[in-house]
Each structure stands twice: as structure tokens, then as C-alpha cells.
Amino acid sequence: MFSYRRLTLSSVAAALLLAGCAAPAVMPPATPQPPAFQAQLLEDVRVLASDEMQGRDTGSAGGEAARAYIVGRMEALGVEAPMMGRLQPWEMTGRSREGAKTWNGVNVLGLVRGTRAADRYIVVTAHYDHVGAHGGQIYNGADDNASGVATMLALAAELKREAPEHSVLFVALDGEERGLLGARHFVEAPPFPLSSIAMNLNFDMTARAETDGKLWVTGTYQHPQFRPILEALPAQGAVALAFGKDTPQDTGEDNWVEASDHAAFHRAGLPFLYLGVNYHPDYHRPSDDFERIDPGVFTSSTRLAIDSFRALDRALDR
Template sequence: MIVRALPLAVLLLTTACVMPAVDAPPVSATAPAAADSQLITDLRTLSADDMEGRDTGAPGGERARAYIVARLEAVGVAPSSMGRLQPFQTQGRTREGARTFNGTNILGVIPGTRVGDRYIVISAHYDHVGVNDGQIYNGADDNASGVATMLELARRLKADAPEHSVILVAFDGEERGLIGAKHFVEAPPVPLASIALNMNFDMTARAETDGKLWVTGTYQHPTFRPLLETVQPQGPVSLAFGKDTPQDTGANNWVEASDHGAFYRAGVPFLYLGVDYHPDYHKPTDDFEKVTPEVFTASTELAIAAFRTLDRSLDR
């Protein structure tokens, strides 16, 4: 997640050495996620030290990409019409100013049963900010968590198909200015007019602060809110709405705080689901050990319930 109107703790490039790609663990059963589930394994793996902060164009980012690709293929998610990978080269931000980044988005498609020619794009960025002064910024919540939530949703959708076709996108370069999302919107695998919704997961793990998984975008798209208000809390976590009105200013306005901002700018309906800031945000202490598995599991169950509600209701 990118902060607006507050300085980022770091925007850095990794300097670590190349290590072997990580193999994906076995796929779990089709039951809801549990505290010791594949969901938690994905979070732990993507935020491990050997991912070296998953910086765009760095070896750690390549290892994270290999892991996500292996997981999608293990679940049985097909590539998009343009393939599994969408490489791009563009300008991004660093502490020293703009520089050229070579990034790669990861794409998958699950066909819908009712409106196969209308798409819900489920997105989560897999990059983080790398290594600085020997400290690894593991980005467990930002955003290994959102990717793990997306992979869990993919697993469920392969077992119980969605009504809309779903494009799954693990974006690269979010921390460098949403550059992967901007490239996707400029060169999408389907016409933008056929996208019913972008549902973006960014920081879905640490809801302990207020017990909320925030939904941003219902101010811009008010028809979504009454649908989502029917979604019941999951354990200690419930949906909350906001951070998207003209009265929400600075870092409290999340309309363009993550990859959904590229869809917003392109006029595509969007919703952003994420937890509020916490003391470890964009710090080297954003580690797997700080995540309460039961809370993260509940947050993911809530995100999946929100998706199912929208999938059943849109385009009727």
C-alpha cells in the first residue's frame, strides 16, 4: 500500500544475491481456510527473509513471482489470453528520483458460469520495498497478506466456480507508483468496458487494531454498499466503509492508495479491501510473526464472502 500525504518509510532497491526459486507447497482441500492452512503457508513463504523484500526487478521479487505462478498452476488456474506473465518496463519512484523498472504482472483466468463475458478483476500486489542497510522489509501485511487472500479465493473458485469470469492479477511495482496496475489498464487482456469490477486486496492480515476490514470505493459506487452491508462479520472482523469521501483527506483517503487507483483513473468500478495502518507499516518489523493467524483467516473469509455477494448480484 502506498501512503498518500505521508512520507514512505522507505522506497529502496535490494542488493541481495540470487537464491533458488521457491517450490509451491501442496494445495490444501476445498474447505474454508484454517489457522494452519495453505493461506498461512502462503503468507509465511512470501514474507520470509529469502524473498528479500520482493522488490521490483530484484532477485527476491523473481522468487516471489515463481512461487505465485507455481501456486496458481497447482490450483489449476489457467493463464490469461496474453499468457501467464505480463512484463513491462516503465518509470517508477525511488528515494533518488525516477528510474526505469523492469516488472512483471502475473495473470490467471477462471471462467464464469452466468456472465462469462463480464469480468471481475481480483488484484493484489506482490512487490514490497526490498532491503535497506542490511534490514529486510518483509512486508508480511503489505502485501504478502493480500496475495495469500487472493490465492485462497482462487482455490475456492476452482472448487465452486464464480458467476462472472475472474481475472486474477498479482501486480508488480505497486510500491513504485502503481506502475504494474497502470500498465495492465493500458494493455488489458480484455476490453476495459467488459470489466464489471476491480476488487483489490492490499493489507488484509492485521485487523486487530479496530476489528475492521475497510472497504473503500462505495462512495464512488454507491450501489455496492447495500450489497456488502449484508455480509456478516467473520469472527473478530467485520466490514467497514469509508476512506473515500471528499472529507477524507491526506493519508485517510484511500481512493488512489493502491493498485485500484489505476482502475479508478480509467473509469473502471473498483473496491479496495484492506486493514488500517499499524505501527509496523513500511518498517522492517512487518513480519509474519506479527500476524495473528486466526484474525488473518477471519479477514480472508470476510473478503471471500464479499466477493461471492457481489458476484451473485452484479449484472442482473
């Protein structure tokens, strides 16, 4: 998650290789099969948040290694590349500890075609970059945002098993911590007209819901048509959806409308929802490590995110 109040950024060492909505139909929640589902979910976070990735800073060898891992996972799942290709490179000016700087990043794209509204797209995003290393410590960013990428990959696997109604473009975004750079580039140079995007669903920090037992949904104040769709969803385990952090009364770090990549879609006039957990003591600290994640809580949170996608997919454009 991008913080306007706290930016701990630095360089990195080398690493490895490579629209209108109807009321929701009554449906059972998505139920990916354990234990393989949980095992893969945790493995994705473990790899992306390992010391070998050196904090996944934009433009670094660690960021390149994370990108190669995500590409490999998408290809293993059979998620096709869109016509423009798997990778979307960009060059933009963003923030650094020393001030404004030109950054070179790369977004990773994957497409799953829909069965009912194939020409309408739900763009599912999660940023894979983090803040690198600083003061001799690696900021591994397990929750921020290896977790969101893992949730996105779990959703991709689910949609390969049971196709969505809308086409889905998965975008692993780079440069979020440097000023939402990858998301800003995507909406400036999309692979298809912005008018064909039904909505953006952004995952950022989906693991550590034990703080309050909630997976927060931001954006229903701006797009109230989405709220009744998601309010109907039951909790998964100890994790339930909560709505807010998006009204004029929510100020500072309690307002998440501009807090992550969905802000770029919002500024472009596109419908958005953001799913993420509350702040916790390890946020933007070297202690945001894989070992701090409760497997059961993270699994429940991800299943709830998948349920949310399914509900939105079935209700949109009806």
C-alpha cells in the same frame, strides 16, 4: 500499500528460483474448510514474507522468487493462464530513493471462467512487491502485501471448488510501491477490452485487522450500488466490514481512493472496491513480519473477503 507520504525504498540482494447491480441474494457466507484453509493461507504469507525474498523489490531477485512462487501456486490450483499468457512484463518510469527511475516488472495473471457471465470479468488484484532492503534491514512486508496475495490465492482456491458466475482474472501486480506501475500498465494494455470489466476488487493489507476489528471497504462513496450488497454480510469471527476512507471529507492518509492499485482502475473509469485493514505501527517498517500476524484474525479477514467477492459476483450485471 503505496504511501504518498512515506516511501522507504532500496535495492535488494539475491534470492531463490524461480455496472448495474441488483440487491444481493440471501446466501450463507463462504466457508472454506479448516484447518487446511488456514494452513495454506499462513504458508503463503510465510514464504512470501521470508528473508529469502529480500523484501520483494521490483526488478530484484527477491521479486523474481516471489513471482515464481505465485506462478507455482496458481498452476497447482489449476488456475489457467489467459490467452495473452501467464506473465505480463512491463517497463515504466517510477519512483526510487534517488528520484525517477526506469523499472522492469512483471504482473502474474490467472483466469477462472464464469458460469453465468463468462464474457464479463471481475479483476481481482493484489500487489506482490514490497520495498526491498535498506540500511542493512529487510522490509519483509508480511501484511503489505504478502497478506493480500495470500487472500487472493485463497479466493482462487475457493473458486476452483465452486465456480464464480463472472469470469475472474486474478492479477498479482508488481511495482505498486514504485507508483502503482503494474496496475497502470495493466489498464493501458489489458488482455481484453476494458468495457468487459465489471469491476476491480483490490486486496492490499488484509492480515492485521486486530487494530480495530475491521476490514475496510473503500469505494462505495464512488459506487454506492455496492454498499447494500456488502452491508448484508455478517462478521467473520472478530472481523467485520467497515465502509469509508473515500469521501471528500477524508483527507491525507485517511483517504484511500488513490492509496493502492485500484486507483489505476478508478482513473480509467472502472468500478472498484478496495479491501484492506487500517494502518498499524509495523506499516512500511522492517517489523512487518510474518510472526506479527494473528492466524485467527487473518483467517477471519480472508473469509470475509471471500464472502464479499461471492456477494458481488452474484449481484453484478443482473
